[in-house]
Amino acid sequence: MSTTTIPARPADDAVREGYFGRFGGQYVPEALSGAIAQLTDAWHTAEADPDYLAELDGLRRHYGGRPTPLYLASRLSEEAGIEVWLKREDLAHTGSHKLNNVVGQALLARRMGKPRLIAETGAGQHGVATATAAALFGLACTVYMGAEDCRRQRLNVVRMQLLGAEVVPVTSGTQTLKDAINEAMRDWVTNVATTHYLIGSAMGPHPFPTMVRELQRVISTEMRAQFADQAGGVPDAVVACVGGGSNAIGSFADWIEVEGVRLIGVEAAGEGVGTGRSAATISEGREAVLHGSRSIVLVDDDGQVLPAHSVSAGLDYPGVGPEHAHLASIGRAEYVSTTDAEALDGFRRTCELEGIIPALEPAHAVGWVLRHGREVLGADARVVVTMSGRGDKDVDEVVEVAGWDVGVQRAFDDAAGDAGDGGDAGDGGDGGEERP
Amino acid sequence: MTPTTDVAGPDLAGAQAIQAAFARARAEDRAALIVYVTAGYPDLATSPACYEAAVEAGADILEVGLPFSDPMMDGPIIQAANQTVLDAGTTITQQLELVRSLAHLDVPKVVMTYVTIADTRGYAHFADELADAGIAGVILPDLPVAEADAWLAEAGRRGLATIFLASSVSTDARLDAIAGASSGWVYAAGLLGVTGVNAVAGDVTQELVARVRARTDLPVAVGIGVKDRASAAEVARYADGVIVGSSVVRAAGEGDPAGAPERVRALVTELRTGVAER
Structure with missing residues (x-):
């Protein structure tokens, strides 16, 4: 069983490239037009290239642990x-499906000669996967994450930092995933020549929704x-x-x-x-x-x-x-x-x-x-x-939000006394503060 | 030279008003000055006086920013202004009433907002409400020409100009399409990036303006990265118009709201001096 099969795109995509029925398209600022066109070309070339598919397949098996049970x-x-x-x-x-997509796109970034990856992340799983691929391929990496999400997914913030990524807490708007995407887009518009925006979900302008689907297929x-x-x-x-x-x-x-x-x-x-x-x-x-x-x-x-x-x-x-x-x-x-x-x-x-x-x-x-x-x-x-x-x-967020007494918090309290809460989320982040 | 998309046509009333404003500036041997202010900023009561002050100080065209919750092309200054207006609960309808109250100002007014707003209101309805409020043209920075047919049809129906952005990374084919689909003027981005952060990339932008000029007789105005008299003067040497936004919004916002119009007046007076110094 091959773990990497990227068949031809289904016919419904062909109505108009980048559209699924009346949904999809490329609503992007002009500054990104070149990068999007380059990415579309690189993806079409790669998905038909046995060398790309073989490298992706090898990484998925031997680095990523596929197939999953x-x-x-x-x-x-x-x-x-x-x-x-x-x-x-x-x-x-x-620890998630995110690496399937990330490895595929990181290989494309390397093919396009882009030395820097940026990503948005909500739960931090996509950010961790992107930071992982950046470490693997020796690329620079910046991850945008809502400040509220940095707080509630602090473990993943630390993982990204250990992997060498810069984590930027986003304090605009609702301080969650949508604002992290806005900030990543602003970075991309500014640094488009050197940077690939590694979108983590099946969203964004064409070719991302199709490309991410094929990499997650x-x-x-x-x-x-x-x-x-x-x-x-x-x-x-x-x-x-x-x-x-x-x-x-x-x-x-x-x-x-x-x-x-x-x-x-x-x-x-x-x-x-x-x-x-x-x-x-x-x-x-x-x-x-x-x-x-x-x-x-x-x-x-x-x-x-x-x-x-x-x-x-x-x-x-x-x-x-x-x-x-x-x-x-x-x-x-x-x-x-x-x-x-x-x-x-x-x-x-x-x-x-x-x-x-x-x-x-x-x-x-x-x-x-x-x-x-x-x-x-x-x-x-x-x-x-x-x-x-x-x-x-x-686990921390669940125990806190659900109010479950699983005995852990008492053990922490007993052990820590009033010791301070280190390990804040990123430079300038406000992670680790207790909820009111 | 031949536009690939000739949806707009030369006879839109809004486009004619805009081009007349550029022509008046040209007759005075200077670049036109286009001033952006977020509608309803610093608050709904003070906002009209800010636009009046900008025109009295010499703005040739007003760019009215309709706030959006997720302004992808804007830097921190305009983001914050957008959020202030939205937090105050100001609606699009109120912002357009504000525009209607500016009818006595004898300059073209264009709206700058994002496609999500136009699309959610419905292109036909949005074109109607803008035209009814006295708007001459529209800038939607996240609506590329390839996605714009439906909007252009409605804008054209109401005589609204549509101003597309050109970027230094645009290919020749894309510049052909942008020049062909634009009406009123072509907006040349002064840098790669968002509003209100970095300065205009001079040589690159000058080259972009030349590439656009080779494709259209429309005026070419440069925005993003112009912030003061000196940078306005620099851009005025090679462009037909100079667009200033973030620094005007900053001036409006830095201090008590009642003083905002006078702060805008002072800055626009400087900018107007700059666009004549080429």
Whole structure:
């Protein structure tokens, strides 16, 4: 089984390059036109180049740890009342699916002669993956991360710094993922000659949504073969969490043309759809242009982007990749949502029943399956949930937000006395402060 | 020389008003001065007086910034001004009422905002509300020509000029399209980067202006990186117009709101001297 297959683009892309139905496009400042054209060319050349594909495949296997396992989660299945398989992207190097895309783009940056990578990050998983690839290839790296996210994902800030990246806490706007993207775009506009903006999700201007899907397609290609081999046949549904939507589009890609497999994207509903404290873009948003493409966005009547909310920094984004907007509009994929509370339940039950500490992002997918899987999919359903990342980064935040007394905080308090809280997030960051 | 896209046409009322303003400046042997201020800044009550002061001090064209929550092309100064206006709860409708109250100012007014605003309002509705408020043209820095057909149709229907940005990294083919699709003027970016941070890259920008001139008879104005009398004078030596934004917004914002119009007047007076010093 090859871990790297990048087949020709599906026909629906061909309507107009860079568009998925009426979504997508290249809404970028003129200063980026050259870089985008160069990237598009480099990608088209690379995806047809056996040397590129072989190098990518080798790195994925021997450096990244692919293929990742497909695992029948028996105890979660019992709790959900349906058969639940986990695609274990949490076991890939750096602890998430993000490296799939990052290695592919870092190789392109090297081909284009760009010595510097920049990235946005929400939960820090994409930032860590980018910092990792920068170290691997000897490239400079700057990661933009909302100051609020630096606080709640501090472990990943430290990991990026250890890997040699500069982490810039972004204090503008909502201080979360969308503002980190704005700041990365501003950097790119300024330093476009030397810098590749390594976008981490299936969003942004063309070619990013298509390129990121193809680089993440490995998830569904492996999943399809593994499922046939281990379970037989095809699953009734593939379930993945959706922020910008990179693990979801990678999980869906090989199934889009396969009839009978339901594709279910789980958005973060925060405090609930309709509360104004949500990140459920497809459920609550409207068509608009954001960050380089036409998609579905949480905007008000004036076109001002509304603040998203989610306990998960990685899903806390008021937009979504344009192909997801398209798949929703044609009904090929379904988009549901999970509240913070349901996601925290998914988090805890995955820990307790399977011995797997999930990232808060895929905990949304697990939370949905536990709460609604049997009711929506039927008692005989077999589903694959993409476990897109591991949750080490989230444990402090989860214990604090959920208020769970797992005994740890007392142990810390006893050991630390009133010792100060070192390890702030980045220069000028304000991580580590206690919440009111 | 031949525009590849001739959507706009020469007969848009807004474009004619803008080009007349450039012609008046040229007749005085100087560059035109285009002054940007964020609508509703420093507050809704003071904002009209800032525009009046800019015109009285010699601005030939006003650029009215409609704030956006995620201004990708703007540096810290205009970002902060946008946020101040949005935090005050000021709406697009109120900002356009403000524009309507400036009808007595005898200069063309153009709107600078982002495509998300135009798109969410609906291109047709947005073109209507701008034209009804007396706006002559529009700058949408994240709407490239290749994505602009739908907007250009609506802008054209209401006689609005559309000013596209050209960059030193634009290819010849893209400059052809930009020159062909623009009306009113062509906006040459003075540097690679966002507003209000770095200074104009002189040689590179001069070359860009020449490349645009080779493709169109439209005026070419330089913005991004012009901040004071000296840099205005420098750009005025090779461009038809000089666009100043961040430093005007900074002047409006640095101090009590009541004093903002006088601070704007003082700076624009300096800039106007600069554009005649070429």
